[in-house]
Amino acid sequence: NAGVTQTPKFQVLKTGQSMTLQCAQDMNHNSMYWYRQDPGMGLRLIYYSASEGTTDKGEVPNGYNVSRLNKREFSLRLESAAPSQTSVYFCASRLTGGGYNEQFFGPGTRLTVL
């Protein structure tokens, strides 16, 4: 089991460029999440998907779009990158039902927007 995988690991963009961060999980989890981590801010939820075909906004959704392509994959798109989106992005997944289950995180994508 690879768990939660994210690509790319690192990316440098210029202001205004677009890109898609990819996330996949092989644990047959229902829910998937995108977070960003900034210094002194902890992890903040951008978007989440409680099941295939559904997505919902989190705390900081502006400037981002998501796609739950299938049960395994959940992508995050920046249409027009801004320096404020320089951050480390984490994808997570969770098995729902049968009580509370913790979220499992990927290794992260470090994004720099110049």
Added chain:
Amino acid sequence: DQQVKQNSPSLSVQEGRISILNCDYTNSMFDYFLWYKKYPAEGPTFLISISSIKDKNEDGRFTVFLNKSAKHLSLHIVPSQPGDSAVYFCAASARNFGNEKLTFGTGTRLTIIP
């Protein structure tokens, strides 16, 4: 509005002694609490959790205490080991959101001194 607060950005503890990490929350709807551990350049990993119906949960060297009246939880690590040096995040969720969303604190960097 920071609903989950970790007021100590850093903590240094001698190897073999007890490490106590603290977390406060303001939202009375939170009913499940988790601690995650994060090493540099890796994603957070789940450590231990506690439901609001309990006041203590223990797993090996790790114990989490919950004081609902004070809206306070703490993580105790005994004895502390060098491999415990990491950033620790407190997180909380609420059943009225289907436990989908986790709200994270800003983290405490724990350094274990050999």
